[in-house]
Amino acid sequence: MEQHIRQALIAAAPDLFGAAINDTLIQFQQTRRDMEGDLTLVVFPFVKMLRCSPQEAGDKLKQWIESHIEGVSHCNVVSGFLNIVFTNAYWLEQLNQMQDQPNYGLAPANSKPTVMVEYASPNTNKPLHLGHLRNIFLGASVAEILRAVGHKVVRTQVINDRGIHICKSMLAWEKFSPVNARGERETPANTGLKGDKLVGKYYVEFDRALQIEAKAIMAQWQSGNFSDTPTAIEEAVLNFEKAKEGKDEKAIAALDDKIKELAKNQTAILHEAKEMLVKWEARDPQVYLLWTTMNGWVYAGFDQTYAQMGVSFDKLYYESDTFLLGKDQVMEGIKSDVFYQKPDGSVWIDLTADGLDEKLVLRSDGTAVYMTQDIGTAIDRFKDFPDLHGMVYTVGNEQDYHFKVLFLILQKLGYAWANNCFHLSYGMVDLPSGKMKSREGTVVDADDLMAEVIEKAKEMTQERGHLEGLDNAAREQLYTQIGLGGLKYYLLKVDPKKRMLFNPEESIDLTGNTGPFLQYAHARISTLLEKAAYVPTPLSLTTPMRPEEKEIIKQLALFGTTLEEAAKGYSPALLANYSYELVKLYNTFYQSVKIVIEPDADVRQFRLSLSAKVRQVLAQALGLLGVEAPQRM
RNA sequence: GGUCUCGUAGUUCAACGGAUAGAAUAAGCGUUUCCUAAACGUUUGAUCCAGGUUCGAUUCCUGGCGAGACCA
Numbered sequence: 001m002e003q004h005i006r007q008a009l010i011a012a013a014p015d016l017f018g019a020a021i022n023d024t025l026i027q028f029q030q031t032r033r034d035m036e037g038d039l040t041l042v043v044f045p046f047v048k049m050l051r052c053s054p055q056e057a058g059d060k061l062k063q064w065i066e067s068h069i070e071g072v073s074h075c076n077v078v079s080g081f082l083n084i085v086f087t088n089a090y091w092l093e094q095l096n097q098m099q100d101q102p103n104y105g106l107a108p109a110n111s112k113p114t115v116m117v118e119y120a121s122p123n124t125n126k127p128l129h130l131g132h133l134r135n136i137f138l139g140a141s142v143a144e145i146l147r148a149v150g151h152k153v154v155r156t157q158v159i160n161d162r163g164i165h166i167c168k169s170m171l172a173w174e175k176f177s178p179v180n181a182r183g184e185r186e187t188p189a190n191t192g193l194k195g196d197k198l199v200g201k202y203y204v205e206f207d208r209a210l211q212i213e214a215k216a217i218m219a220q221w222q223s224g225n226f227s228d229t230p231t232a233i234e235e236a237v238l239n240f241e242k243a244k245e246g247k248d249e250k251a252i253a254a255l256d257d258k259i260k261e262l263a264k265n266q267t268a269i270l271h272e273a274k275e276m277l278v279k280w281e282a283r284d285p286q287v288y289l290l291w292t293t294m295n296g297w298v299y300a301g302f303d304q305t306y307a308q309m310g311v312s313f314d315k316l317y318y319e320s321d322t323f324l325l326g327k328d329q330v331m332e333g334i335k336s337d338v339f340y341q342k343p344d345g346s347v348w349i350d351l352t353a354d355g356l357d358e359k360l361v362l363r364s365d366g367t368a369v370y371m372t373q374d375i376g377t378a379i380d381r382f383k384d385f386p387d388l389h390g391m392v393y394t395v396g397n398e399q400d401y402h403f404k405v406l407f408l409i410l411q412k413l414g415y416a417w418a419n420n421c422f423h424l425s426y427g428m429v430d431l432p433s434g435k436m437k438s439r440e441g442t443v444v445d446a447d448d449l450m451a452e453v454i455e456k457a458k459e460m461t462q463e464r465g466h467l468e469g470l471d472n473a474a475r476e477q478l479y480t481q482i483g484l485g486g487l488k489y490y491l492l493k494v495d496p497k498k499r500m501l502f503n504p505e506e507s508i509d510l511t512g513n514t515g516p517f518l519q520y521a522h523a524r525i526s527t528l529l530e531k532a533a534y535v536p537t538p539l540s541l542t543t544p545m546r547p548e549e550k551e552i553i554k555q556l557a558l559f560g561t562t563l564e565e566a567a568k569g570y571s572p573a574l575l576a577n578y579s580y581e582l583v584k585l586y587n588t589f590y591q592s593v594k595i596v597i598e599p600d601a602d603v604r605q606f607r608l609s610l611s612a613k614v615r616q617v618l619a620q621a622l623g624l625l626g627v628e629a630p631q632r633m
Numbered sequence: 634g635g636u637c638u639c640g641u642a643g644u645u646c647a648a649c650g651g652a653u654a655g656a657a658u659a660a661g662c663g664u665u666u667c668c669u670a671a672a673c674g675u676u677u678g679a680u681c682c683a684g685g686u687u688c689g690a691u692u693c694c695u696g697g698c699g700a701g702a703c704c705a
Contacts, residue, residue: 032652042651044688054688079652080688356636357704400637401703427638428701435701466669482671494646497638499701501645510671512657513646520671528668565649577647580656591664591673598668633671 001086002028002039005069016064017049025049036076037083038091038554041065044080054080088545091553092606098556098613099536105559105617107150113389114152116381117143119424120313121395123160124298125169125203127196128305130436130444130502131396134429134491137626139394140311141492141572142424144624146392149567154385158317158377161295167276169199170290171269172206188297194304194447195297206269213267214260221263233262308450310484310626315384317377323368325376329413330362338412349409359405374406375413382417390420392570397425397497424570427499429491444502454483456508457516465633478630482516483508485627489515492625493576513580515627518618521583522629524590525615532596534608541602548589552610555582559617563624572625579621586614 006026013021025045031037043058050057058077065082066075071090076083098104119139122128128136140155147153177185188195220226226234240255247255264270279287306312330347333339339347339361347362361371368376382388393403403423410418429436436443458479461467467475490507494500510516558578566574595611598604619629 027649027651029649029651033655035652040652044651047688081652359704396702397638398702404637425638430701460671464669464671498646499639503645506645506658509658514657514671516671520669524669524672531668573647577656584656587672588674590668591670594667596668632669 038086039084041082058082106148110152111150114387115390116154117392118156119394120157125165127200128446145567155313156315157313160319162320167273168206169203171273172202176205194301196301214263217263322377326372392422394424426496429502453487457483481628486515492572495573523633525611526631551585575621
């Protein structure tokens with residue numbers, strides 16, 4: 001309708017205004033809830049051209065629209081806004097048309113180019129936590145949204161499976177794991193621990209041992225004993241100590257941290273870990289076997305977590321396979337003057353002309369930095385998927401600068417697709433107590449959290465749910481749907497870009513703007529339709545439509561554009577807000593009218609049809625958020 | 634020190650440059666002879682500060698204050 005009026009106005013402009021008009025002059029918006037109207041045209045842009053008051057311009061437009069646009073009942077002009085009211089017949093016809101579309105609002109599959117969405121990049125030395133949950137739910141939802149608007153989507157995960165941190169876990173396991181009667185160290189099998197938890201446990205063990213050693217070294221330094229310390233380090237320590245004089249508490253703490261860093265570097269255990277890394281890079285068979293084994297445990301653990309989360313991937317990338325990539329590209333880039341080499345052999349790119357600074361892309365010893373690797377990986381992915389058009393990286397906003405630089409480099413290297421790369425940057429998740437810190441034990445574990453919300457959902461559901469006739473398996477499934485649905489919705493309803501606060505109590509709320517609120521509406525409609533034995537038929541109405549009913553059709557009509565905006569803005573939050581609005585409107589309607597027990601057959605069928613469409617769109621929208629919609633609860 | 638984000642009811646979140654800045658939560662009151670009350674209705678409360686651009690600024694620009702991140 002909006003498009004229709006827009007085009008009609010443009011076509012009629014020479015007659016109506018005496019001049020052709022620009023498309024941007026015509027601005028529509030949703031009519032305020034407290035005004036009469038279904039669509040609002042902003043009059044101000046026309047005022048200058050028509051050289052009259054907003055009221056006069058509005059009246060002119062009102063008259064023209066009322067007499068020329070089919071489906072318009074009447075208009076009113078209020079302070080520069082032209083509110084257009086459509087006829088009941090128009091809205092009924094809208095609903096009729098929606099009825100016939102099982103995929104209402106969605107674009108045809110594969111009608112748009114292929115996009116890769118990367119939405120998890122875990123380290124294999126630590127279990128997943130709350131931050132990963134936001135990351136993964138967000139990326140998974142965006143992938144679904146892109147698919148819904150017609151893109152072909154490849155979902156991917158990059159696993160950070162190499163480097164010093166993995167070696168720390170491996171070393172600690174070898175050193176500290178108790179050995180059982182059969183001579184085995186701890187494994188997931190003989191402890192019953194999840195693999196990622198077991199490996200994470202040894203990562204913590206390593207850190208504990210490191211701290212103890214470091215403290216001992218610092219104590220020695222305090223007493224002036226530097227006999228085991230290289231002179232350069234000794235000087236650095238003494239300099240830091242000297243710098244502490246006369247400084248405030250904060251500065252002293254920072255300096256102490258630096259000294260502690262130095263001490264850690266002097267520990268035997270860190271040296272051992274570094275040696276292990278060197279062996280790993282040299283493909284030492286024993287180290288490699290240990291690495292493979294322990295990573296295997298972690299993957300099994302992650303798979304379990306992903307299964308619980310309800311997410312999956314089409315393609316996995318391992319950093320151990322890709323960390324050597326990118327060097328060739330850097331060499332090529334030197335030839336084409338994108339990069340330059342410093343006398344020490346390190347390679348850089350100068351981005352000062354683009355408002356950024358100089359960035360290292362290859363170390364002087366020829367080893368890769370993260371940027372090198374990311375350049376190589378990006379290029380590789382486009383080789384792996386020849387029809388790939390663009391890529392979305394779901395990564396926290398602390399990497400904003402990194403991706404800005406990465407995309408710029410790819411562009412300068414001459415890859416046209418660099419313009420289709422997008423950093424889906426999301427804000428950190430804070431706790432009421434502040435940031436999550438592993439050192440202070442405030443990290444919220446993903447598995448624990450999911451188990452907790454499901455348990456809570458179970459309690460609540462047993463208290464007030466409608467479970468008769470459901471067997472145990474179905475009940476457990478329902479608790480999971482509600483618990484996880486609530487958690488996902490809680491994390492996704494906030495604008496992804498924004499830093500958000502995670503309040504454990506609110507995340508399991510059932511009332512207000514929550515997942516269970518939406519799920520409840522879906523369940524209620526489901527049983528309603530079942531009771532009415534609803535079958536769609538063409539609709540007709542002889543009585544006037546109620547305002548509550550019209551509001552729902554209006555909201556339903558917005559589904560397609562909301563979905564498109566969500567895709568364009570990579571924002572599941574828009575769909576969450578949309579669903580919430582829809583359900584609020586529906587609940588108001590539900591409370592104020594009879595549906596199944598409505599005596600008038602036409603009205604009954606109309607209201608059932610409305611309910612059915614709300615249910616379908618709601619299920620669709622929730623599905624795009626990764627939230628399941630139960631039939632009853 | 635440089636760059637980048639963000640500042641909205643007590644709290645958590647909304648608002649393509651548009652009308653009287655919406656919700657939720659907390660608190661009170663009311664609604665089940667009728668389809669699931671995990672619902673609905675109702676009452677109170679906010680744009681960090683100072684300028685500028687505009688018919689119109691929470692939104693854009695400049696400066697300050699505050700929170701966070703990144704870079705060395």
